[in-house]
Amino acid sequence: MSLRVNNLTVYYRTLKGDVRALEDATFSVGDGEIMGLAGESGCGKSTLSNSIVLLKPPMKYIKGSVSLDGEELPIQDMERMNSYRFKKVSVIPQYAMNALNPTRKIGKIIEELLASKQEYFGAIQPELMRRMELVKLSSDVLKMYPIELSGGMKQRVVMVLSTLLDPSLLIADEITSALDVASQKAVAEMLVEFRNQKFVRSIIVITHDLSILAQIADSILIMYAGQVAEKASTPVIIRQPRHPYTHMLISSLPEVGVRYTEKRLKGIPGKPPLLLNPPSGCRFRERCPFAFEKCLEVPPLTEVDHGHYVACWKELAAHA
Amino acid sequence: MLELNRVTKIYRIGAFGGKELRAVNDVSFDVKDGEVMSLIGESGSGKSTIGKMILRLVSINSGRIIFNGVDISTLKGAALKEYYRNVQGVFQDPFSSYNPIFKADRIFRIIKEEFYPQMSNGEWKDRLEGSLKLVGLNPEDVLNKFPHQLSGGQLQRFLIARALLLDTKFLVADEIISMLDASTRIDVLNLLAELKTSGLSILFITHDLSLGYYISERAVILYRGCVAEMGATEKIYASPLHPYTKMLMASVPRLDKKWQKFEGQVEVGAKDGAAIQGCVYYSRCPVAEKICAQKPPALVEVEKDHSVACIHYQARDSD
Numbered sequence: 001m002s003l004r005v006n007n008l009t010v011y012y013r014t015l016k017g018d019v020r021a022l023e024d025a026t027f028s029v030g031d032g033e034i035m036g037l038a039g040e041s042g043c044g045k046s047t048l049s050n051s052i053v054l055l056k057p058p059m060k061y062i063k064g065s066v067s068l069d070g071e072e073l074p075i076q077d078m079e080r081m082n083s084y085r086f087k088k089v090s091v092i093p094q095y096a097m098n099a100l101n102p103t104r105k106i107g108k109i110i111e112e113l114l115a116s117k118q119e120y121f122g123a124i125q126p127e128l129m130r131r132m133e134l135v136k137l138s139s140d141v142l143k144m145y146p147i148e149l150s151g152g153m154k155q156r157v158v159m160v161l162s163t164l165l166d167p168s169l170l171i172a173d174e175i176t177s178a179l180d181v182a183s184q185k186a187v188a189e190m191l192v193e194f195r196n197q198k199f200v201r202s203i204i205v206i207t208h209d210l211s212i213l214a215q216i217a218d219s220i221l222i223m224y225a226g227q228v229a230e231k232a233s234t235p236v237i238i239r240q241p242r243h244p245y246t247h248m249l250i251s252s253l254p255e256v257g258v259r260y261t262e263k264r265l266k267g268i269p270g271k272p273p274l275l276l277n278p279p280s281g282c283r284f285r286e287r288c289p290f291a292f293e294k295c296l297e298v299p300p301l302t303e304v305d306h307g308h309y310v311a312c313w314k315e316l317a318a319h320a
Numbered sequence: 321m322l323e324l325n326r327v328t329k330i331y332r333i334g335a336f337g338g339k340e341l342r343a344v345n346d347v348s349f350d351v352k353d354g355e356v357m358s359l360i361g362e363s364g365s366g367k368s369t370i371g372k373m374i375l376r377l378v379s380i381n382s383g384r385i386i387f388n389g390v391d392i393s394t395l396k397g398a399a400l401k402e403y404y405r406n407v408q409g410v411f412q413d414p415f416s417s418y419n420p421i422f423k424a425d426r427i428f429r430i431i432k433e434e435f436y437p438q439m440s441n442g443e444w445k446d447r448l449e450g451s452l453k454l455v456g457l458n459p460e461d462v463l464n465k466f467p468h469q470l471s472g473g474q475l476q477r478f479l480i481a482r483a484l485l486l487d488t489k490f491l492v493a494d495e496i497i498s499m500l501d502a503s504t505r506i507d508v509l510n511l512l513a514e515l516k517t518s519g520l521s522i523l524f525i526t527h528d529l530s531l532g533y534y535i536s537e538r539a540v541i542l543y544r545g546c547v548a549e550m551g552a553t554e555k556i557y558a559s560p561l562h563p564y565t566k567m568l569m570a571s572v573p574r575l576d577k578k579w580q581k582f583e584g585q586v587e588v589g590a591k592d593g594a595a596i597q598g599c600v601y602y603s604r605c606p607v608a609e610k611i612c613a614q615k616p617p618a619l620v621e622v623e624k625d626h627s628v629a630c631i632h633y634q635a636r637d638s639d
Contacts, residue, residue: 180527181573208502211574253575254534255575265534
């Protein structure tokens with residue numbers, strides 16, 4: 001069991017009160033597993049990834065624990081986490097490719113980053129070259145400035161860079177969303193290749209694009225309004241989702257071969273609740289066509305099938 | 321309705337503008353009344369530049385854009401204003417389309433002051449509310465608010481409502497749903513589809529092929545400013561001919577099918593704006609021949625309403 005997250009609850013401190021962005025998240029990611037994390041914007045995807053790596057104000061730790069390879073991560077302690085970051089847990093934040101220092105050459109950026117972790121660039125360079133080749137970047141790239149590279153190339157540089165020290169867990173936050181389809185596919189396949197080559201043990205891929213996850217993820221976790229709605233293996237989520245939200249989300253996706261004249265897709269009416277004062281009970285209640293009285297209570301995340309977790313009263317009733 | 325005739329746009333780049341970048345190269349297509357035309361291409365393919373040229377936000381270097389028989393580059397003063405009454409655009413990022421220090425509905429007031437100064441306030445209010453309802457917004461919820469109080473989907477619909485307040489006949493929709501969530505995305509798409517049935521023509525600019533297929537009758541595939549393939553959407557999707565289109569189709573992530581291995585999908589070297597002699601896709605093309613590097617392929621019609629610019633489909637028996 002590579003990563004284990006138990007009842008992790010993280011709020012944002014604001015002037016108006018606490019924004020309950022992540023509530024009771026419990027899940028695990030196995031060795032060699034690529035887990036997809038999907039949901040609408042504001043559902044807590046990025047909060048979850050940030051709290052595993054960089055839990056800083058205004059984020060406020062409430063409760064819960066995160067353990068990696070059997071070792072508990074001191075996530076509340078900014079200082080102590082330093083020895084884990086980049087070495088054990090690595091993150092590719094959203095828009096990372098635009099965060100490359102424009103005044104430094106790529107090689108220099110990598111060198112400085114390694115130096116900050118007391119790693120010597122020269123010792124790692126052969127491995128760096130090998131990995132650059134793997135992602136089809138020529139060694140000239142090291143002598144270039146970020147502005148000289150296309151978006152897809154920058155994203156590949158960031159991927160090589162963040163996995164250079166063979167972290168146990170890689171969190172990739174929306175790394176494909178700003179790219180066109182061809183680069184999207186290339187970047188996504190490289191993630192799988194990195195896992196296969198054992199550069200990283202397990203990966204969490206955060207995206208709002210379920211069709212990318214259908215391609216590369218082993219399992220998918222669906223979040224809604226700060227809570228885990230459903231987790232199961234990829235084919236199960238895509239073919240037999242149990243949570244109404246997952247179901248509606250998947251059926252709203254247009255696909256090649258679907259025309260509005262032939263099949264009119266429907267969106268999900270309404271919008272997610274504000275997390276400053278979230279409604280009691282199931283947070284999807286107000287948009288859910290199946291809601292009933294029981295939904296006023298918080299549905300527990302329950303294993304309804306082997307490896308298939310759902311937080312929905314309707315499913316629990318059917319299951320019991 | 322709208323016709324592009326051999327339109328070319330060259331940007332001058334480099335420190336002193338010494339280098340040229342052909343953003344759009346000799347592009348011709350037309351959009352008919354009540355038709356949705358998809359303009360599909362990756363970043364840097366010139367798709368947004370075409371949209372901006374239609375809206376007269378950037379100038380054209382050569383070629384003509386003709387709207388209902390009139391060359392739009394000749395329009396001035398009142399005629400140009402009349403043109404904007406008919407042709408409007410909505411852009412990718414709804415957040416940057418607003419001035420954050422003013423309330424979001426200021427965009428509607430500007431329209432009234434500019435285009436309908438004689439209309440009474442009551443009549444205008446009805447018109448505005450009708451337009452907002454058409455895009456699926458409840459006027460009471462969204463009026464009189466600042467941009468940061470509204471969601472991305474609401475702001476984007478505001479912009480569509482604004483475009484519809486005029487007697488818009490032609491809408492340039494530049495990546496208008498890429499910033500929206502999956503659950504609201506489809507509502508905006510359905511809205512466009514409905515507007516189309518009431519006679520609006522739409523140029524739907526996107527890099528997402530499944531969205532393009534969902535909504536449009538015809539499509540243009542652009543690569544580096546050149547038309548690679550164009551024609552009826554079904555024909556392009558069912559039987560892509562250009563190697564670039566084939567690669568795109570193979571890269572679309574799908575829920576029901578896994579990706580296949582495909583050659584020539586990533587660019588290896590640095591991007592450069594240097595003028596290319598032959599086919600623009602030469603350096604990435606898996607089936608390139610020597611001749612491809614020398615002469616750009618012409619766009620030829622291989623079947624009714626399906627054209628492709630690739631040497632492999634040129635009539636070789638004629639030469």
